Amino acid sequence: MYRLFLALRYLRSRLVNLISVGGVMAGVAVLIIVMCIMDGFQARVRKHVRGSLSHIILTPTTGQQAPPTFARLEQALKAGESHVVAAAPQIRYPIFYEYQTQRQVAYGGDGFTWWQMEAVGVDWEAERRVSELADGLLACRDPERPFFVSREAEARGKTTLLVSRTFVERFALTPYDDNGAARYPYGAMRDDRTGARLEDDATIRERAETLIGQELQLLYGTALKDEAGNPRFDPSTPIALIAGVYDSGDSLEDLKTVFMDIEQVRGMLPHRLDHSTNPPGRHPPAEYLQVNVRLDDFEHADLVRGRLEERLGHAFIVETWEDQKADFLRAVEQEKVLLVIVLSFIVMLSGFIILATLTLTVVEKTRDIGIVAALGASRTGILSIFLFNGLLIGILGSLLGLGLGAWFTANVDVVKDFLHDWFGIDIFPPNIYHFRSIPTVWHWPSVLKVMGGSVLMSFVAGLLPAMRAARLDPIKSLRYE
Numbered sequence: 001m002y003r004l005f006l007a008l009r010y011l012r013s014r015l016v017n018l019i020s021v022g023g024v025m026a027g028v029a030v031l032i033i034v035m036c037i038m039d040g041f042q043a044r045v046r047k048h049v050r051g052s053l054s055h056i057i058l059t060p061t062t063g064q065q066a067p068p069t070f071a072r073l074e075q076a077l078k079a080g081e082s083h084v085v086a087a088a089p090q091i092r093y094p095i096f097y098e099y100q101t102q103r104q105v106a107y108g109g110d111g112f113t114w115w116q117m118e119a120v121g122v123d124w125e126a127e128r129r130v131s132e133l134a135d136g137l138l139a140c141r142d143p144e145r146p147f148f149v150s151r152e153a154e155a156r157g158k159t160t161l162l163v164s165r166t167f168v169e170r171f172a173l174t175p176y177d178d179n180g181a182a183r184y185p186y187g188a189m190r191d192d193r194t195g196a197r198l199e200d201d202a203t204i205r206e207r208a209e210t211l212i213g214q215e216l217q218l219l220y221g222t223a224l225k226d227e228a229g230n231p232r233f234d235p236s237t238p239i240a241l242i243a244g245v246y247d248s249g250d251s252l253e254d255l256k257t258v259f260m261d262i263e264q265v266r267g268m269l270p271h272r273l274d275h276s277t278n279p280p281g282r283h284p285p286a287e288y289l290q291v292n293v294r295l296d297d298f299e300h301a302d303l304v305r306g307r308l309e310e311r312l313g314h315a316f317i318v319e320t321w322e323d324q325k326a327d328f329l330r331a332v333e334q335e336k337v338l339l340v341i342v343l344s345f346i347v348m349l350s351g352f353i354i355l356a357t358l359t360l361t362v363v364e365k366t367r368d369i370g371i372v373a374a375l376g377a378s379r380t381g382i383l384s385i386f387l388f389n390g391l392l393i394g395i396l397g398s399l400l401g402l403g404l405g406a407w408f409t410a411n412v413d414v415v416k417d418f419l420h421d422w423f424g425i426d427i428f429p430p431n432i433y434h435f436r437s438i439p440t441v442w443h444w445p446s447v448l449k450v451m452g453g454s455v456l457m458s459f460v461a462g463l464l465p466a467m468r469a470a471r472l473d474p475i476k477s478l479r480y481e
């Protein structure tokens with residue numbers, strides 16, 4: 001009993017011990033805050049990066065045998081895998097968007113150049129069952145028929161497409177008034193006065209509605225060979241109409257992707273589907289270039305992927321959406337690990353403070369140690385006094401750090417707004433991270449690991465001073481001045 005009593009007394013009586021508690025508290029709180037924010041950021045990134053991707057993607061391999069029709073493939077997928085919920089075909093084809101830059105003007109040109117993109121042809125009814133593209137629509141006249149703008153445009157055979165919010169911001173798309181002047185000087189998705197990125201959902205959707213029906217100049221081409229076998233490029237420059245605006249959350253992917261009806265993209269392919277327009281001996285192009293598959297639970301993705309690879313053989317490349325985004329997801333995970341390692345030095349610094357503090361305590365309490373030993377305390381008892389002292393510093397600091405970390409995590413947006421309003425510091429700019437609030441996830445196993453590691457570090461830091469105290473000679477200690 002005297003061991004714990006003396007450990008508590010030494011902890012209360014010396015201010016430097018309380019400084020050690022503060023060091024442990026700061027280290028634990030910082031680690032908890034960083035881990036919660038990084039876990040939240042990682043979860044939000046995974047959700048947004050997935051965007052319009054499905055759980056599993058099937059891509060036909062090049063070969064002499066044409067892949068099966070989509071209807072047969074879909075039937076085989078649902079019949080052979082109980083976890084498969086739906087499948088949707090896609091066709092991807094490169095296109096270009098014409099826009100004007102000052103750099104081209106400076107070079108002596110007319111200022112127009114081309115932005116390379118990818119037209120993704122989807123069957124809307126099937127696509128909305130496998131991806132979250134429909135949930136990301138900011139504006140659309142008819143969510144059931146998103147590629148329909150007006151009967152007049154449909155009658156003229158205009159190409160219609162869905163553009164992303166990032167694309168609208170990048171190229172400052174804006175509707176024009178009757179006099180030909182831009183209605184919004186900084187673009188439809190920017191503030192009229194400052195040009196800052198809009199964050200109000202209602203305003204964003206209202207602005208996106210004004211873009212529906214606006215014309216865009218596109219370019220796509222077909223690579224062909226003439227009679228002599230020389231390659232040539234057959235360009236087409238259709239005028240496309242904006243049918244809607246979407247935001248999948250993956251700004252890099254959104255900037256180079258537009259969605260169109262699958263029949264429109266199929267019409268861009270070098271050869272039609274009917275055999276009469278294909279050279280003799282050549283298979284007609286497939287009705288899809290990839291198939292997106294949705295599962296009842298993504299936890300089964302690896303299992304289903306393995307089964308599909310066995311069943312389909314070399315006819316298809318089978319990937320999950322995590323496989324396609326593996327490099328980016330790995331970079332986010334490694335950034336989290338790096339931050340935790342760097343910030344762990346704060347806790348290690350607290351350990352050195354505890355080591356120095358308890359060493360000074362042993363020196364100052366040498367006479368007291370001699371008295372306790374003379375009264376019958378064993379070396380183990382004296383050792384336990386200072387081990388308890390270090391352990392108490394670790395436990396108290398970890399509990400205080402837990403409270404501080406929990407408060408900060410719960411009010412991180414309040415702190416962010418305070419720094420922005422009073423000091424002009426924007427620690428989480430939405431134009432970079434594309435999040436209006438700082439995402440956090442409270443993960444108890446990770447929090448308990450941080451606290452347990454801090455307590456263990458405090459215990460180890462108190463071990464050397466405790467061993468020094470236990471080895472002191474009681475007689476010499478009583479004579480110590």
